[in-house]
Amino acid sequence: MTSKDKNTELKILKAAKEVFIVKGLEGSRMQEIADTAGINKSLLHYYFRTKDNLFDAVFKDAFFSMIPRIAKMFESDISIFNKIEIFVNDYIDMIVQNQYLPNFIFHETNRNPEKVVFLLKDVGLNPMLIIDIFNEEIKKGNIKPIDPKQLIINIVSMCVFPFVAKPVMKGLFFNNNEKEFKIFIEERKKQVTNFIINAISIK
């Protein structure tokens, strides 16, 4: 029985992630992944048998690095406004480190929506927990009455969307200047936090 080399497997996964995340499933070539990993093309098949298998491994990992994080960030014991501030800062920071992640996930989930259902069953992610947190705050009169789902989507939208629309935004607002875009994003953390707080706090 031949056992697989964990080190090689990780090299492959790392390379596959690099390529898939930028070019997507159908835009990626096994050859390019092999080159990126510095190994032979047929080794990919030895370790993962098919392109789809390799892709699934990468996708699952990417999906879980982005989605459950939302829930985790609201689990601390500080005020709701602080929670929002920390979430906005951390989530934007995370995406800055993984610029292609949002587009990758959304493109692939749209191409293959069934996969999401399957993946979500795997992870112990219950959005009800966050929803309850917001409902509690509303009941206590700390924030305005609002559908928590709508509020959560608002928060996440404003953090993630600029990266999804980055090329269009850069062209429209920043003369395609990467540096200006970066400054905008850095400034955005404060702006979004304040925007949300203004929208939900009781005067």
Added chain:
Amino acid sequence: MTSKDKNTELKILKAAKEVFIVKGLEGSRMQEIADTAGINKSLLHYYFRTKDNLFDAVFKDAFFSMIPRIAKMFESDISIFNKIEIFVNDYIDMIVQNQYLPNFIFHETNRNPEKVVFLLKDVGLNPMLIIDIFNEEIKKGNIKPIDPKQLIINIVSMCVFPFVAKPVMKGLFFNNNEKEFKIFIEERKKQVTNFIINAISIK
């Protein structure tokens, strides 16, 4: 000199749009486009020579149906709050009619950012016009001081993002129920409008 049949050309463009918009450039097959148009595969090449040409025609059309609309909607002569309300309603309605449009545009612009620069030069779209409108309102003291670019992104984010993230949202919040998602979006028009107004209006 053989002249091309306008009717066939439109049939092809319509079919190409259907396929490309859902599957993207690299996920689409010329065969499927031909089948959808009810014609032969080689006719596609007769009319557009290459897949890339056909794609460019479709993409340009899609891009211009989504992006300049943002500017147009702020050109009326009503109050800024009414402008925002109308924009949110109309833009969400437009996307409901073209569910795959946002993902298509963002996926392809990320795959090929240079194309955006080129396209934006073609269209007489000056975001400065909208920015000035907001600056004017701030000066008049009608809304809180805020970077207009950040505000515009906030508004567009909240309208568009739910469709980009639709499969994930449906799985997380709505048990994959399409009807519940639709209700959520319908309700969202009011919610987003109010959210924005609360955030920027002066108390």
Added chain:
DNA sequence: GTCTATATTGTGATAGAC
């Protein structure tokens, strides 16, 4: 476990008859 060589299928594109 890793490589070279090769099989196999898919897909964009062209030639040529009508």
Added chain:
DNA sequence: GTCTATCACAATATAGAC
């Protein structure tokens, strides 16, 4: 202008030597 037949190559996948 539209079709059938075919080319040429790209890309996934497998066989087999080491």
